[in-house]
Amino acid sequence: MVILNKIYTRTGDKGTTALGTGERVKKHAIRISAYGTVDETNACIGLVRQHTASTEARPVDEMLARIQNDLFDLGADLCAPDNGEKLEYTPLRVTQAQVDRLESEIDQLNSELHPLRSFVLPGGSAAAAALHLARTVSRRAERLIVELSDIENEPVGDAVIKYINRLSDFLFVAGRYLNDKGEKDVLWVPGQNQ
Secondary structure (H helix, E strand, C coil), X not given: CCCCCCCCCCCCCCCEEECCCCCEEECCCHHHHHHHHHHHHHHHHHHHCCCCCCCCCHHHHHHHHXXXXXXXXXXXXXXXXXXXXXXXXXXXXXCHHHHHHHXXXXXXXXXXXXXXXXCEECCCCHHHHHHHHHHHHHHHXXXXXXXXXXXXXXXXXXXXXXXXXXXXXXXXXXXXXXXXXXXXXXXXXXXXXX
């Protein structure tokens, strides 16, 4: 259980922060950048949800609510790397079941869309445009997480990488879905302005 009685602690005033393992690292460490970018993705999704509370978008809004919670799980997973040390608590880990649910929701939304014949430009409805922004931030988070996983002694769970990879796919498909099931997608026309 998380209890926050005091918001500032002054423990980071010298440019370090604590991982869930208790280890202190520089605030610019790639692990911090990775889960910080996951947090940015979550904030972007929060903005999307300002446009998805309506009846017709309610199913997507419910999916986004679950994803926001999953992203906190993902951040917690990254914050407490599994380096073999025994901790005083059982760290939270992203599971394959969360990845599977996300894949199922992608398939559910995508089943109602026509196949694409061009790339989609970010835009259309306000919700779709905001989903495209969230998608690009999640891709940045993915790049950082994969970079982190390539560093020796910086463990990252397989399900974390799978989840963040599927997330950008979900956000893309959800954006198309909220663009009147793709009817209002803004399509790229190669060389249109040459």
